[in-house]
Amino acid sequence: MEQLTVQELGRRAKAVSAVLASASPKQKNDALAAIAAALEARTDEIVAANKTDLENAVQNKMSQAMQDRLLLNPARISGIADGVRQLIQLEEVVGKVESGVVRPNGLRIQKTRVPLGVIGIIFESRPNVTVDAATLCMKAGNCVILRGGKEAFSSNVCLTEIMRDAVESAGLPRDIIQLVPDTTRESSNQLMKLSQYLDVLIPRGGAGLINAVAENATVPVIKTGVGNCHVFVDDSADLDMAVNIIDNGKTQRPSVCNAIETVLIHRDIAAEFLPKMKARLDAHNITLHGDDAAKALLGECVIPANEDDWANEYLDYQLAVKIVADIDEAMAHIAQYGTNHSECIVTKSLEHAEKFQRGVDAAAVYVNASTRFTDGGEFGFGAEIGISTQKLHARGPMGLMELTSVKYLINGDGQVR
Amino acid sequence: MEQLTVQELGRRAKAVSAVLASASPKQKNDALAAIAAALEARTDEIVAANKTDLENAVQNKMSQAMQDRLLLNPARISGIADGVRQLIQLEEVVGKVESGVVRPNGLRIQKTRVPLGVIGIIFESRPNVTVDAATLCMKAGNCVILRGGKEAFSSNVCLTEIMRDAVESAGLPRDIIQLVPDTTRESSNQLMKLSQYLDVLIPRGGAGLINAVAENATVPVIKTGVGNCHVFVDDSADLDMAVNIIDNGKTQRPSVCNAIETVLIHRDIAAEFLPKMKARLDAHNITLHGDDAAKALLGECVIPANEDDWANEYLDYQLAVKIVADIDEAMAHIAQYGTNHSECIVTKSLEHAEKFQRGVDAAAVYVNASTRFTDGGEFGFGAEIGISTQKLHARGPMGLMELTSVKYLINGDGQVR
Numbered sequence: 001m002e003q004l005t006v007q008e009l010g011r012r013a014k015a016v017s018a019v020l021a022s023a024s025p026k027q028k029n030d031a032l033a034a035i036a037a038a039l040e041a042r043t044d045e046i047v048a049a050n051k052t053d054l055e056n057a058v059q060n061k062m063s064q065a066m067q068d069r070l071l072l073n074p075a076r077i078s079g080i081a082d083g084v085r086q087l088i089q090l091e092e093v094v095g096k097v098e099s100g101v102v103r104p105n106g107l108r109i110q111k112t113r114v115p116l117g118v119i120g121i122i123f124e125s126r127p128n129v130t131v132d133a134a135t136l137c138m139k140a141g142n143c144v145i146l147r148g149g150k151e152a153f154s155s156n157v158c159l160t161e162i163m164r165d166a167v168e169s170a171g172l173p174r175d176i177i178q179l180v181p182d183t184t185r186e187s188s189n190q191l192m193k194l195s196q197y198l199d200v201l202i203p204r205g206g207a208g209l210i211n212a213v214a215e216n217a218t219v220p221v222i223k224t225g226v227g228n229c230h231v232f233v234d235d236s237a238d239l240d241m242a243v244n245i246i247d248n249g250k251t252q253r254p255s256v257c258n259a260i261e262t263v264l265i266h267r268d269i270a271a272e273f274l275p276k277m278k279a280r281l282d283a284h285n286i287t288l289h290g291d292d293a294a295k296a297l298l299g300e301c302v303i304p305a306n307e308d309d310w311a312n313e314y315l316d317y318q319l320a321v322k323i324v325a326d327i328d329e330a331m332a333h334i335a336q337y338g339t340n341h342s343e344c345i346v347t348k349s350l351e352h353a354e355k356f357q358r359g360v361d362a363a364a365v366y367v368n369a370s371t372r373f374t375d376g377g378e379f380g381f382g383a384e385i386g387i388s389t390q391k392l393h394a395r396g397p398m399g400l401m402e403l404t405s406v407k408y409l410i411n412g413d414g415q416v417r
Numbered sequence: 418m419e420q421l422t423v424q425e426l427g428r429r430a431k432a433v434s435a436v437l438a439s440a441s442p443k444q445k446n447d448a449l450a451a452i453a454a455a456l457e458a459r460t461d462e463i464v465a466a467n468k469t470d471l472e473n474a475v476q477n478k479m480s481q482a483m484q485d486r487l488l489l490n491p492a493r494i495s496g497i498a499d500g501v502r503q504l505i506q507l508e509e510v511v512g513k514v515e516s517g518v519v520r521p522n523g524l525r526i527q528k529t530r531v532p533l534g535v536i537g538i539i540f541e542s543r544p545n546v547t548v549d550a551a552t553l554c555m556k557a558g559n560c561v562i563l564r565g566g567k568e569a570f571s572s573n574v575c576l577t578e579i580m581r582d583a584v585e586s587a588g589l590p591r592d593i594i595q596l597v598p599d600t601t602r603e604s605s606n607q608l609m610k611l612s613q614y615l616d617v618l619i620p621r622g623g624a625g626l627i628n629a630v631a632e633n634a635t636v637p638v639i640k641t642g643v644g645n646c647h648v649f650v651d652d653s654a655d656l657d658m659a660v661n662i663i664d665n666g667k668t669q670r671p672s673v674c675n676a677i678e679t680v681l682i683h684r685d686i687a688a689e690f691l692p693k694m695k696a697r698l699d700a701h702n703i704t705l706h707g708d709d710a711a712k713a714l715l716g717e718c719v720i721p722a723n724e725d726d727w728a729n730e731y732l733d734y735q736l737a738v739k740i741v742a743d744i745d746e747a748m749a750h751i752a753q754y755g756t757n758h759s760e761c762i763v764t765k766s767l768e769h770a771e772k773f774q775r776g777v778d779a780a781a782v783y784v785n786a787s788t789r790f791t792d793g794g795e796f797g798f799g800a801e802i803g804i805s806t807q808k809l810h811a812r813g814p815m816g817l818m819e820l821t822s823v824k825y826l827i828n829g830d831g832q833v834r
Contacts, residue, residue, distance in 0.1 A: 359439065367826075368829045379526060380518055392533070417669055
């Protein structure tokens with residue numbers, strides 16, 4: 001792999017971004033098809049490169065769970081290729097006319113979708129992100145500069161070169177997809193300051209990474225993915241439904257950002273509800289961290305919760321439990337500790353449902369459904385680059401549309417002011 | 418005026434932001450009406466406060482043009498009040514449903530408009546911005562923290578207190594509008610780092626201010642207003658139309674961001690066009706800075722243009738002129754020196770019109786019309802907070818809609834994944 005500077009990567013991306021921005025839907029889809037085919041055709045290379053990463057992981061005593069996230073085998077590679085093929089089916093967004101008016105003076109103004117330009121992605125261990133992110137950005141007409149974690153470096157180099165070869169074979173410039181050729185802190189910092197060439201930087205990873213990027217970047221950032229999500233079980237809740245939603249939110253995939261971390265329970269139904277909830281969660285060996293009231297109802301099996309538990313994104317088989325006086329206390333707790341990702345109320349009260357949805361400040365606010373649905377696929381976007389937890393530009397699952405900007409096209413016949 | 422810290426201003430804004438976010442359209446409009454009435458009723462106070470600023474301006478030998486920008490008299494105050502009343506007529510944006518779907522599993526997902534939250538505005542001399550920005554933010558449900566320039570400090574304090582009194586008299590918390598109580602560099606820096614409380618920061622002023630904010634802020638920033646705008650006169654252009662568009666773009670109001678700064682002229686029509694253009698611009702005493710080819714055609718009256726002229730936003734009765742070989746050279750020049758604001762081609766060629774609109778990377782790309790139309794009012798938005806020249810969140814004139822974010826409301830009956 002060529003040892004280019006981050007500055008040079010930026011220069012090269014910018015140099016080809018106009019070509020990609022004006023590429024036809026067919027050209028982009030041909031390149032996606034070529035990438036999918038190449039990933040499958042060159043599976044052996046990918047597996048070999050991945051083996052290097054896995055050997056390092058063993059040597060560095062990485063946890064089994066982390067090793068599993070790193071693994072690429074033929075089935076997973078095929079799954080990644082299928083994901084790329086699915087992008088081909090998605091509707092073209094570049095050039096879409098959002099709105100249009102004719103002004104009293106005869107000016108015709110169209111608001112049209114254009115690519116953002118050059119997108120930087122800083123991500124952690126999972127190598128599939130390399131392909132998912134690069135191809136989604138490309139479908140929306142954006143060049144991408146990827147900066148992956150050191151754990152998956154060998155895999156990322158291999159995957160990127162395969163994509164670049166495929167893109168070129170399909171007639172587009174290979175530099176529309178680039179990987180930062182090292183995993184030093186310095187290259188990461190340089191990427192954060194590359195305002196001259198980058199239009200946006202999207203960090204994908206844990207709270208530490210996201211905050212470091214938000215603090216240090218001069219490039220505009222979209223914060224994604226930190227989810228300290230809550231379920232509030234109101235006094236009028238259907239208790240069986242609440243158990244299902246909590247079970248699903250906690251155990252269906254605990255390591256993801258839309259999993260729930262704290263359950264808030266109305267005190268009037270706590271005595272009836274808590275044992276039901278515990279019985280279900282025991283099947284998954286969930287550790288409960290409770291406040292005094294919860295502990296009083298459930299006994300010694302509950303670890304006393306402290307301030308850290310309310311703020312913690314466990315991403316694990318652990319759950320914090322708090323008994324609250326009413327919906328107001330629940331909403332105040334969420335306002336204090338939530339991360340504006342996904343929040344849920346289980347209730348039969350129309351008034352409480354509306355109050356919760358209006359008053360809770362989060363990307364996705366649920367009534368009687370699992371927070372696990374906050375996902376581009378589940379929302380019908382086809383694919384996503386991440387879940388934005390900020391308010392600027394995009395909020396919630398970010399699909400193709402969120403990877404674009406707008407341009408006003410104004411046509412006249414000599415109008416002046 | 419109370420000497421609160423920037424941190425405390427942030428805390429107070431955040432504390433009342435939920436009240437404003439859930440205020441009804443009528444409550445907000447009543448507050449706007451109260452502000453408009455109070456500005457007129459308390460005109461004497463405003464004029465007196467403004468007198469202090471004007472006296473300082475004289476003492477500091479501020480230019481006449483700058484003094485004029487600072488001046489508030491009864492007619493101007495009435496104009497500002499009228500601007501506030503016009504906001505009342507604009508359609509409510511908070512709560513607007515952008516789109517909605519029912520997913521195969523029965524989940525109903527609505528994408529709704531919500532306020533951004535707390536907006537910081539850093540601006541320079543003109544005191545009318547204090548009212549325009551605060552009321553526009555308020556109409557969109559946002560709290561605002563204003564940090565004005567030292568030249569208008571006395572006026573800004575007076576205007577802010579009048580607005581706060583009026584808001585309170587209309588039943589909303591006065592802290593939804595706040596002014597930073599000093600004009601030190603330190604308070605400005607603190608505002609740029611107030612990520613804990615601010616959702617977005619919008620600098621309004623010259624390139625120096627905008628760049629300082631973009632470099633130093635940890636709060637998300639929307640860059641506005643730097644406009645090095647071009648008109649390209651193609652070989653097929655209607656030359657009289659081109660003269661009108663250039664005259665209007667340069668002379669109708671030279672100090673604004675959508676005024677033109679450089680004219681690019683196809684070499685095949687340069688000999689015929691340049692004298693026509695010069696004859697018209699001479700009436701406004703426009704100084705021309707030309708390349709060698711332009712100088713050869715127009716003679717000694719043209720100052721030789723250097724690299725700085727191509728990059729310069731004159732904001733004055735000066736214009737750079739360059740002869741180009743073709744549309745490609747014109748577009749390359751714009752790509753190198755433009756600021757992604759407003760660009761124009763005058764042409765009769767459909768192919769060139771489309772090529773220019775597709776290929777030029779700017780918020781607004783014109784065919785046969787003056788760049789002076791890049792303005793919220795001219796686009797039909799009713800009012801604007803500025804012209805965004807970045808691609809993230811908003812691009813071009815930012816009206817009420819651009820001062821909002823979205824929230825997904827998801828309703829189910831127990832759905833889990």
